[in-house]
Amino acid sequence: MPKAVRMADIARKVGVSTVTVSKALADKDGVSEEIRAKIKETAQEMGYQQGAASRRARTGSTGNIGILVAARFVHDGANSFYWELYQRVVSRLLTANYYGILELLPEETERQLALPHVLQDGKIDGLIVIGQVSSDYRRMLQEKMLVPTVFLDTYDSGDTGCSVISDGYYGMYLVTSYVLARGHRKVHFVGTLDATSSISDRYFGYCRAMMEHGLSVTPEMVLPDRDEHGSLRFALPQELPSAYVCNCDMTAYQLISQLKERGLQVPADISVAGFDDFRVPYISVPEITTYAVNMSGMARTCVDALQQQIHHQHPVAGIKIVSGHLVTRDSVRQL
Known part of the structure; x- marks a missing residue:
């Protein structure tokens, strides 16, 4: 696995201090435009990736997406449908330059209408809720709406937000x-x-x-x-x-x-x-x-809808249905 590029590596190649590199990448004052451009160009050539802190300082974004799954849906671990769907979502998030932070929602937390931890520290840009949660808990999340939110593989008649489901x-x-x-x-x-x-x-x-x-x-x-x-x-x-x-x-x-x-x-x-x-x-x-x-299609539709909300391109609401297809095998016989 290739070694991660550090600010010190960029500084050494450009011939400036690490502090100068940090300021340039965060678009802070104290660096000439010529040096700033040189540092950013070198960082891109070397494959440097900014951490969440640097990204937030520069854009106001953490680069993180919270993924909330009711614990009762993943009791089978790696054999769970929702565990597989979670992996598809994480993969899609990575292509969109986001990291997924998983939190399992205990039944007690759901009953108490308590906020999940990922919403308590301000370290996510959006939230994806996978699977069914109670109507009261869903309503609580929508009323507080601390970050843009998309519900995946579930919907509710009282929804005002965005849901993505299979057909x-x-x-x-x-x-x-x-x-x-x-x-x-x-x-x-x-x-x-x-x-x-x-x-x-x-x-x-x-x-x-x-x-x-x-x-x-x-x-x-x-x-x-x-x-x-x-x-x-x-x-x-x-x-x-x-x-x-x-x-x-x-x-x-x-x-x-x-x-x-x-x-x-x-x-x-x-x-x-x-x-x-x-x-x-x-x-x-x-x-x-x-x-x-179509789990990949559901993950793609979900992440795309969340990005639209995050970037304020236009409001996203309603139910988005992703179709799959019939697969015939050996378990049904002709009478």
Whole structure:
């Protein structure tokens, strides 16, 4: 890894003091325009990158973006969808010359409506909130609006700000339509409807596909899949449909495991489809039919919207929807 260029290195090459280099890069007085230009040119040639303190002194910007994720969404660590989405956001921030500072939001902090630490010390230019937080906590962040903020993979009916989400409604409509096109008619949905806005959207996409095929959806056709803390936990009913569509691939994977424990084979005895196309479909046997969420597109749209707010190009509000695509594999059979 190449050694970082220091101000002293620039000073040595130009033939001035380190103090002079510091003043020149911060656009402070006490340096002639000729020397200032020479120092900046040399710094650029040598690949010098200014730290947050220097950047703030020069532009009023810290170069940092806070990234807030509810702790309940990353309990699976590296296997979490939101951990992967966080990494995509950080990568996009780096291309925009920003650093991402991650903070996990404990449930207690959320209940107390306490500000996250990243908003308490004035060291960030903007905030990205990944995943669902309570309506009260979201409202508190929007009312205080200490920095420009974008909500990623979540939205709320009372929003006045900017949200970026995947196309959960149309995506699950496509997944369910595919399962129905394979001849299934007794199709149930797996997901806790009030857990997140994303799951609700996917449920309504499922309902639309069922309705278009002349099929009614009743309460017993919905299997909740998580507890009040967001942990996946569900038990199969005795009477099973011919197919399940699941709100996420992790749920689909656990469902397949439970069906195998009952002595059933997927898709020979029962078909299963998921949503996200996040890692799990590739380790499952059989591989899972799913809807691929465009995480890179969501990260790009989110960071671009935040930059527009930071630079006051124009106000950013409303919901931005990023579409993905259907991925058909081996977990749904033709009847």
